[in-house]
Amino acid sequence: MTASTTRRTTATRSRLAAVASIAVAGALILTGCGDQTDSGSDNSESTETGNSSTAPLFAKLPKKIQDAGEIQVGTNAEYAPMEFQEGGKIVGVDPDIAAALGEKLGVDFKFTSGSFDGLITSLNTGRYDIAMSSITDNKQRQEGLDDKGKKLGPGVDFVDYFVAGTAVYVQKGNPKNINSIEDLCGQTAAVQRGTTYEQALKDQSKKCTDAGEKAVKIESFENDTEAQTRVKSGGAVAGVNDYPVAIDLARKADDGNAFEVVGEQVDAGPFGIAVNKDNKQLTAALEEAVNAIIEDGTYMEILKKWGAETGAIDEAAVNGGK
Structure with a gap:
């Protein structure tokens, strides 16, 4: 959202x-x-x-x-x-x-x-x-x-x-080689505020720091459109969303040329x-x-x-x- x-x-x-x-x-x-x-x-x-x-x-x-x-x-x-x-x-x-x-x-x-x-x-x-x-x-x-x-x-x-479940989406072509939510340690990720997938990013960020890696830089937005725009512009390397929403976004945004979903859905x-x-x-x-x-x-x-x-x-x- x-x-x-x-x-x-x-x-x-x-x-x-x-x-x-x-x-x-x-x-x-x-x-x-x-x-x-x-x-x-x-x-x-x-x-x-x-x-x-x-x-x-x-x-x-x-x-x-x-x-x-x-x-x-x-x-x-x-x-x-x-x-x-x-x-x-x-x-x-x-x-x-x-x-x-x-x-x-x-x-x-x-x-x-x-x-x-x-x-x-x-x-x-x-x-x-x-x-x-x-x-x-x-x-x-x-x-x-x-x-x-x-x-x-x-x-x-x-x-x-x-x-x-929760899914990770990135720019088409996956320029930062993100393959799962675990790859977001030290990276900037965009998400809608107040959602379960925002919590999923917080949980992952803690896992990163517990493992001695950098935290996920989480950018939370009032609505999902703003989060998508952030990913599309390259300001965030990935966005996190509901799986069916992420799949639909990858299929339809810019006729399928804006985003792709990486990894498996989780949680x-x-x-x-x-x-x-x-x-x-x-x-x-x-x-x-x-x-x-x-x-x-x-x-x-x-x-x-x-x-x-x-x-x-x-x-x-x-x-x-x-």
Whole structure:
């Protein structure tokens, strides 16, 4: 997302594709999201399903959402192919999955794009009903902790629907001969602030210094586009992002001539839909809806449409992240 994606390992859930990191409900974050402000674009987009009390899972929803006919979704639309803006609309894997869930639940999912590190806080203050933005499900986010174990907020529950890992991307041609995250000791790396892959760089930097090598020079940006620009210009030798995002970036940026992904994805784990811990009924309804679209094949059709089928899971889980 910074478009880091992780932006959410269970390689048995499908092919466990990759991570690739949500700030804890109060301030920090580890992988995908987490802080308090909602800066960034504030574009809204609704996945219109045609609200219907006859939908198979409508009765499972909290009455407040039944009455509203929609679920307010916080996202950071900078992570193609997961969620991004195209033609003034928020599109991608997550919006398509949300639309499919809406068919089962009988409500619309209305996406609003803001800063990634503000999603969890905005969820817990009631601005959003859920956050869906390639958010890695992990214990820190579940429990509202920062990366040092300090309590920052109430945490959130996750409904896991995808799996991905962290990937390293470099300039096309790999001029600095970077082949893995381990090669970044003493090098400058760009990343989106508040993501799990920012934490992955911090962890790697400590490994470097523990081994007597120079620390990774980490440059953290408000959004992933800035991190990409830094790598493209040569100011950073590499960027770190969610695996499906990095792959999509390498394929499409400058018609495939800007970047390439190096090495294997690491730290694979589940992406989850974040829900306020007090809203157990919504969590249960979403879990049932995810399983419903997996069972009827809609889920896999969506992933294949976006070239993200390596991240498929076989069954939804609540708080499956470690």
